Amino acid sequence: MANPNNKKALETQKLKLPFGIPGHNLTEIEREAAADEPPALPINEKLSVVGQRVKRVDALQKVTGAAKYTADIQLPGMLYGWFLHSPYPHARIKSLDVSAARKYPGVFGVIVQGHEAEQKDSFGGNELPLLRYAGQPVAAVAAESVAIAKEAVRLIRAEYEPMPFVVQLDEARKPGAPLVYEETIEDKGNAGDVGVKAADEQKGNLRGPTTRSFAGGPRGDMEKGFAEADVIVEQEYRTQVQTHCCLETHGLLADWKQDMLTVYASTQSTKDVRDELAELFALPTSKVRVITEFMGGGFGSKFGPGYMGVAATWLSKLSGRPVKLMLGREAEQISAGNRPNSHQFLKVGAKKDGTLTAVSLLSYGTAGIGLGAGVGRVAQDMYVCPNFKMEQYDVFTHAGPGAAFRAPGNVQGAFAMESLIDELAEKLDMDPLALRDKIDASEIRGVQRKQGAEKFGWKRKKAGSDPGPVKRGIGVAQATWPRFVEMDSSVMVRINKGGSVEVMSGVQDIGTGTKTILAQVVAEELGLKAEDITVKIGDTTYPDALGSGGSMTAEAITPAGRNAAYQARLKFASHLAAAWGVDAETIEMKNGEVLSSSDASKKMTFAEATKHMPTSQVLATASRSANYNGFESGQWLGHGRLGAVQFAEVSVDTETGFVKVERVVAAHSCGRPINPMQVESQINGGVIMGVGYALYEDRIMDLNTGHHINTGLDTYKLPHAREIPQIETHIIEHYDAHSSTDASGIGEPANIATAAAIANAVYNAIGVRIYELPITPQKVLAALGSI
Amino acid sequence: MNRFEYVQAPSVKEAIDMMNSTVPEALIKKATSPAYVVKAGGTDLLDLIKEGLVEPARLIDLSKIPGLDKLTYDNKAGLQFGPLVTIAGLENSEEVKKNYRALHESAAHAATPQLRNMATMGGNLMQRPRCWYFRSSEHKCRKKGGFTCYAQIGQNQYHGIFNTNVCPCVHPSSLATALLAFDGQVELTGPQGRRIVPLSEFFLSSEENVTQETVAESKEIITNIILPPVDASTRSAFVKMGQRESYDWSIADVAVVLKMDGKRCRDARIVFGAASSVPLRREDAEALLKGKPVTEKLAMEAATKAVEGATPLKHNGYKVKLFENLTKRVIMQAVAVG
Amino acid sequence: MKNPSEEQRSMQEEKGVSRRAFLRGAGLTTAGTVALSTGLLSFKLESPVKPPAVLGPGEVAVRFVLNGQEREIWVEPRTTLAQALREHLSLTGTKVVCDRGSCSACTVWLDGKPVNSCMALAVDVAGREITTVEGLSQSGTLHPVQEAFIEHDATMCGFCTPGMVMSCAALLNRNPNPSLEDVKSATSGNLCRCGTYPKVFEATLAAAKKMKK
Structure with missing residues (x-):
């Protein structure tokens, strides 16, 4: 992605911005920024709205049930869609007859995947795509109700020719395994930039190896590195396939009208949905409107319209009626994405003082029929080590496609790397924190380790030394995540006569609190309260903004919001200055009032002051400008790292193998926290998802039939209330002078370290290490030698 | 769900008149004749219908039949409760809490608060197993009249460890574990009238009949559940372990009912849930306890005896150890209850 | 329909x-x-x-x-x-x-x-x-649990929120003085994928306190 703001601003200004960590090393730094950037924002304690625990602006709608999600929207004449899914993991369709479904009363549209425009009754085998996983969509029906659509789907007659299949990572990479693809497939942009590249080789079901990530490629001399090591630790790790389990399933409601395609989408990116549908249906983007007012969870899996969205749009186009197509739960679990599993061989060499001399990683992972199973960035990037090499392989299997999932690659990678560092510390007879002090160059993580350890009361006893059958243990692990930014993010702010203020953007709030932080930055700029701001987002009618992913949203959208508010404020102030006969620069806005610092008689409420505007509205649109000088990359990848350190305490019942996470202390930073309460919620969410990954969640495939068999939310086990540890968040303000708000996201770093911290705590409790997730009673009992 | 008719049965007699199949029968004969089946809370039946495993032509709703939701306790007659008593009703009964501790515990750890408010005890005893192959419409397993057991050759980490030859499904009710430990009985009412069946005979193992889990006939419904009275010497305990403490199916549950003369055990009943296709009494282990003072050592011996003869499958060997350790614990808990 | x-x-x-x-x-x-x-x-x-x-x-x-x-x-x-x-x-x-x-x-x-x-x-x-x-919030007045959910940030994407609110409000109806364990028990069937649980617990306990006043 090119940076649209990359051209050098004609005029620049020098800004003195807060830099560093308050209470630690806070100072100021001078940066060159565009002349129209707002003045430097002081640190949070000097602000009245930004940095405050402001209530979520849309919470009222959520607690009363008034919030309308895509799944809730009903339009007049609306039809409901349902899919026929493949019953086989690998099969040719010999013939397909949809005539009975077409004729079924209440049915208004039937489409066959890949042949949507062909409204025929029957299809021959040579026309139809090969089926590559059980649950793959074959055809879709639109009918007056979901019940009728399901009945019609059952009337579709399909004849299949089942073929040999492979659903297991280890089996799929053996020579002679049934092939998922005969030909090298196109790399369709593996979300999260993990794993294979277009140029990588594909041999059998193996694609790769990939030796680079955006953090770079191999470095140094491996042989020399390991030769210099006093200690070498080498282990094999495995992680499971994790499914996103969005509470609102994937889907959208398409309303195709001659002049406009309107789409209500449960998506993380209104813009992507619009652009993809416009391209697929050869429409100008101006004729596609995508609306996402509320959405029930995405976690990386909801960019673009997806197969269900494309089908809904086709069915709407063909039937002339609005069509809502939300996946059923089973299809959601199977076909809407997952975190690929991994099998990692990690080897680390170190000197006696802990200095790392070499890190090498070989990894395999399957994203089913998709790509993106790389895990190497943590090993590559977290610690200082001159010699590094990785080989990452994607392995195709006949299973549902992977998708970006909250810190793609890093969650898997951190489990291995942070488990191994723990083991290395023990080998070196060092405290795990002391070892990290030695090998971790990150300043922010250093502060997090220190403050986090104090809060946690870090004192590790000898592994497995608790008496009695139930043993306690503690562990620590770290996270790294790049501080990305997406420059193509714009916001409009509108000040209305009468004093109301609107902020508008295409950006969506996926539950992270984007609406609220936008209200906060705008309110801060205009001297108002967050609740005075009406936030209208999640609609491509408004200025374009980024998809919510990569923990980029706060980083990208809050500067755009502040900048737009600043520009609107300048216009408003100039009108007022003219009316009052004062210099515009003397106008201040605070506490809901507007005043001139040069004339004490000029003071009135904000609402009152808007009456002096010559037009009914003053508005301004602004974008996220390039990172302040010294950071501008010209790419969407910004500079910097988001670190995190998490501490976990567990109890392990050695008679039953039952593990309980008792307590987690999570020390994090995300630049300037705009709303600490929401940041806490995000961290809680990351930790809890990490608890699920560590102990419970596991997609289970039947090896004989190739079916995903735990698609229910009773058998795919997620943490519920009693699985929630006592979570203490510790947020460290960290000013880096990146932008006009200097905020960053937190979603991903919150999820990376948890499972490793838990695994290390389990080791400390029982004295035996578990190298495979999830850590089930079965694995604990096996590790203890009880079975 | 398929379209079906719905009738509210005003009385047991009419329900029996109208019904023509048990749910297991309806599943097997799905395609051949219209099934008229009864429902109470509906939480299991709707699940089966939603999966397309059962497609009844008519549901006969029992939930409004007066009198079937009573629970009484009497020193002589024991505990009696109707099939419409909900799990929550049992959980919240002071009589149960006081006299049948293991039963109370099993009720309190079943499903979710919402489901406990809906699910009835009759339905709980009649519910179908939770095996993921049985519950999948894509797998025509033996329990569905097919010829393959996918669990034996597939993913069986949660399946049975005893009598796994035909179908290693485990009985889904952890309440049944406690009820059998208390030597419960079920009253079935059919066209010929009522019959009392001890729970030990009520459940059919998969060896006895793989396609249905109880002796209830096509036109029979549970009309009463009876537990013998307890006395001052009765001690009981129950423990359930799932992968999670919140809502989860049991990996292993154990109920123990002891009659104690001081420290000496006069009589013992030990029952395993989630171990086999029926709640499983461990009589050899019980015998070890009888007539002896119950010490930790004896409890462990009994526990080891209790898992003798287990025939675990590929992925569930851990359950043997789990049952052994839990059994020891539950025996000691029962003794400690005092 | x-x-x-x-x-x-x-x-x-x-x-x-x-x-x-x-x-x-x-x-x-x-x-x-x-x-x-x-x-x-x-x-x-x-x-x-x-x-x-x-x-x-x-x-x-x-x-x-x-x-x-x-x-x-x-x-x-x-x-x-x-x-x-x-x-x-x-x-x-x-x-x-x-x-x-x-x-x-x-x-x-x-x-x-x-x-x-x-x-x-x-x-x-x-x-x-x-x-x-x-x-639950008829004639414009929120139930204390709803108020507390807003106050304590117990909503994220919000899709589980109505169910959570109904579970927690029902708990306070039958038990005005719940412990943390009671709240966990009452919500043990409610799935949240975003991770609102800690704030749900906090909010429900706060609502109970407020209702007693």
């Missing part, structure tokens, strides 16, 4: 399934039944005078009290209460996530007790009282 055509209605009348007949069936106050005793329990073994009405499979009338108001809807017997609320009554606060009773997003109160509306048939609740999340 539209009401059935007059034609369908008259078909039902012919089958003896008039709305009136149904509602009487639902109430089960039909005279002529005799209670028999078996053991200590008694139930009706005898037949009422009229045979019970067979309803459906087409749409039938169901009347119940919804958020304090008597409502009547026409639904097929296979319609779940969750579907009836969402699709027939446009009360979409009640969410469907798993549709199997495993997530409790669809929690409503049936005669004051939390139940899964996805696992109940609409016809099952004839004559009974249903409270949905929309009914």
Whole structure:
């Protein structure tokens, strides 16, 4: 992605911005920024709205049930869609007859995947795509109700020719395994930039190896590195396939009208949905409107319209009626994405003082029929080590496609790397924190380790030394995540006569609190309260903004919001200055009032002051400008790292193998926290998802039939209330002078370290290490030698 | 769900008149004749219908039949409760809490608060197993009249460890574990009238009949559940372990009912849930306890005896150890209850 | 959803399934039944005078009290209460996530007790009282649990929120002085994927305190 703001601003200004960590090393730094950037924002304690625990602006709608999600929207004449899914993991369709479904009363549209425009009754085998996983969509029906659509789907007659299949990572990479693809497939942009590249080789079901990530490629001399090591630790790790389990399933409601395609989408990116549908249906983007007012969870899996969205749009186009197509739960679990599993061989060499001399990683992972199973960035990037090499392989299997999932690659990678560092510390007879002090160059993580350890009361006893059958243990692990930014993010702010203020953007709030932080930055700029701001987002009618992913949203959208508010404020102030006969620069806005610092008689409420505007509205649109000088990359990848350190305490019942996470202390930073309460919620969410990954969640495939068999939310086990540890968040303000708000996201770093911290705590409790997730009673009992 | 008719049965007699199949029968004969089946809370039946495993032509709703939701306790007659008593009703009964501790515990750890408010005890005893192959419409397993057991050759980490030859499904009710430990009985009412069946005979193992889990006939419904009275010497305990403490199916549950003369055990009943296709009494282990003072050592011996003869499958060997350790614990808990 | 055509209605009348007949069936106050005793329990073994009405499979009338108001809807017997609320009554606060009773997003109160509306048939609740999340805050006043959820940031994406709110408010109805364990127990069936649990616990305990004042 090119940076649209990359051209050098004609005029620049020098800004003195807060830099560093308050209470630690806070100072100021001078940066060159565009002349129209707002003045430097002081640190949070000097602000009245930004940095405050402001209530979520849309919470009222959520607690009363008034919030309308895509799944809730009903339009007049609306039809409901349902899919026929493949019953086989690998099969040719010999013939397909949809005539009975077409004729079924209440049915208004039937489409066959890949042949949507062909409204025929029957299809021959040579026309139809090969089926590559059980649950793959074959055809879709639109009918007056979901019940009728399901009945019609059952009337579709399909004849299949089942073929040999492979659903297991280890089996799929053996020579002679049934092939998922005969030909090298196109790399369709593996979300999260993990794993294979277009140029990588594909041999059998193996694609790769990939030796680079955006953090770079191999470095140094491996042989020399390991030769210099006093200690070498080498282990094999495995992680499971994790499914996103969005509470609102994937889907959208398409309303195709001659002049406009309107789409209500449960998506993380209104813009992507619009652009993809416009391209697929050869429409100008101006004729596609995508609306996402509320959405029930995405976690990386909801960019673009997806197969269900494309089908809904086709069915709407063909039937002339609005069509809502939300996946059923089973299809959601199977076909809407997952975190690929991994099998990692990690080897680390170190000197006696802990200095790392070499890190090498070989990894395999399957994203089913998709790509993106790389895990190497943590090993590559977290610690200082001159010699590094990785080989990452994607392995195709006949299973549902992977998708970006909250810190793609890093969650898997951190489990291995942070488990191994723990083991290395023990080998070196060092405290795990002391070892990290030695090998971790990150300043922010250093502060997090220190403050986090104090809060946690870090004192590790000898592994497995608790008496009695139930043993306690503690562990620590770290996270790294790049501080990305997406420059193509714009916001409009509108000040209305009468004093109301609107902020508008295409950006969506996926539950992270984007609406609220936008209200906060705008309110801060205009001297108002967050609740005075009406936030209208999640609609491509408004200025374009980024998809919510990569923990980029706060980083990208809050500067755009502040900048737009600043520009609107300048216009408003100039009108007022003219009316009052004062210099515009003397106008201040605070506490809901507007005043001139040069004339004490000029003071009135904000609402009152808007009456002096010559037009009914003053508005301004602004974008996220390039990172302040010294950071501008010209790419969407910004500079910097988001670190995190998490501490976990567990109890392990050695008679039953039952593990309980008792307590987690999570020390994090995300630049300037705009709303600490929401940041806490995000961290809680990351930790809890990490608890699920560590102990419970596991997609289970039947090896004989190739079916995903735990698609229910009773058998795919997620943490519920009693699985929630006592979570203490510790947020460290960290000013880096990146932008006009200097905020960053937190979603991903919150999820990376948890499972490793838990695994290390389990080791400390029982004295035996578990190298495979999830850590089930079965694995604990096996590790203890009880079975 | 398929379209079906719905009738509210005003009385047991009419329900029996109208019904023509048990749910297991309806599943097997799905395609051949219209099934008229009864429902109470509906939480299991709707699940089966939603999966397309059962497609009844008519549901006969029992939930409004007066009198079937009573629970009484009497020193002589024991505990009696109707099939419409909900799990929550049992959980919240002071009589149960006081006299049948293991039963109370099993009720309190079943499903979710919402489901406990809906699910009835009759339905709980009649519910179908939770095996993921049985519950999948894509797998025509033996329990569905097919010829393959996918669990034996597939993913069986949660399946049975005893009598796994035909179908290693485990009985889904952890309440049944406690009820059998208390030597419960079920009253079935059919066209010929009522019959009392001890729970030990009520459940059919998969060896006895793989396609249905109880002796209830096509036109029979549970009309009463009876537990013998307890006395001052009765001690009981129950423990359930799932992968999670919140809502989860049991990996292993154990109920123990002891009659104690001081420290000496006069009589013992030990029952395993989630171990086999029926709640499983461990009589050899019980015998070890009888007539002896119950010490930790004896409890462990009994526990080891209790898992003798287990025939675990590929992925569930851990359950043997789990049952052994839990059994020891539950025996000691029962003794400690005092 | 539209009401059935007059034609369908008259078909039902012919089958003896008039709305009136149904509602009487639902109430089960039909005279002529005799209670028999078996053991200590008694139930009706005898037949009422009229045979019970067979309803459906087409749409039938169901009347119940919804958020304090008597409502009547026409639904097929296979319609779940969750579907009836969402699709027939446009009360979409009640969410469907798993549709199997495993997530409790669809929690409503049936005669004051939390139940899964996805696992109940609409016809099952004839004559009974249903409270949905929309009914919790009637006439503009929020329930203290709702207020506390806002105050303590107990919502994220919000999809589990209505179910959580209904579970927590029901807890405070029956236990005004809950412990953290009680809150966990009451919400043990409610699935949240965003991770609002800690704030849900905090909010519910705070609401309990506030209600006692």
